Amino acid sequence: MNEFLKNTWKHRAHVVMALPVFLILFFIMYVPMAGLVMAFKNFNYVDGIWKSPWNGLDNFKFLLASKATFISITKNTILYYLLFTIVGTFLNVTLAIMIDKLVFKKMAKTMQTLMIIPVFISYAAVQFIVYAFISSDTGIINHMLGTSTRFYSAANLWPYILLVVKIWKDTGYGSVLYMSVLAGIDSELYEAADIDGANSWQKIFHITIPSLIPMITVMLLLSVGSVMHSDTGLFYQVTRNNGMLYSTTQVIDSYVLNAIFSSSNFGFVAATSFFQSIVGLLLMLFANTTVRRIAPENALF
Known part of the structure; x- marks a missing residue:
């Protein structure tokens, strides 16, 4: 001491x-973590958080009450996480390398600025941009192709639509993070590679990408903790909370938001958040332990 x-x-x-x-x-x-006690209480406004009666695990049972719904929203949550993480990481790294080394080298600053702009556009506005493209009557896509596809009733198309929206909104900012790592790579490594006769692709695969692996690992480990959480704005606002799309677009967070609006059951909301956090924590600990055994220098702790 x-x-x-x-x-x-x-x-x-x-x-x-x-x-x-x-x-x-x-x-x-x-x-605010003290509010997790609501997960084990039958919350009501009169008694408040601390005086509301305890109800044990009833709120968790309500989460599991509809087995089919729970399986569906959990599956959607995990699959979207995997889809966004795999495609997003690949595009972030690729775009960062393109800007730093190849295509956009001379206009890197301008590209960085343009890529970050979508981050500051809220999903409340993004939903109107998406609607302008895919509306069945006046949408740009139907107008250009001469079709009349009813996107807001075609659930099978929405994984692709949400992936495009997610990439457009987040990829630019993600690539900037990797560019900060590229800026710190020792130039002598590239000079030595030039002396050895390495071409541009060989330098990328043997110097650039290995230098990015620690940052990629850290970003993936941090994201694993949020595997059960989703971007509510993306799944609730962009889809306009359309019931016909629930089979492919409803995730745990949007399901909880609907539950709040329909029943104001905050005990259920707290139980769901607690469940998500515990699962995320366990997955992150497992992933970090695995990384520590394979490459200790890349582990978070």
């Missing part, structure tokens, strides 16, 4: 600078 206090005083300037961040994290991320 004395050593801890001595080091804290020694680095007091750094501690003071970091204190606001710690306080923000504490009050925003940790204090």
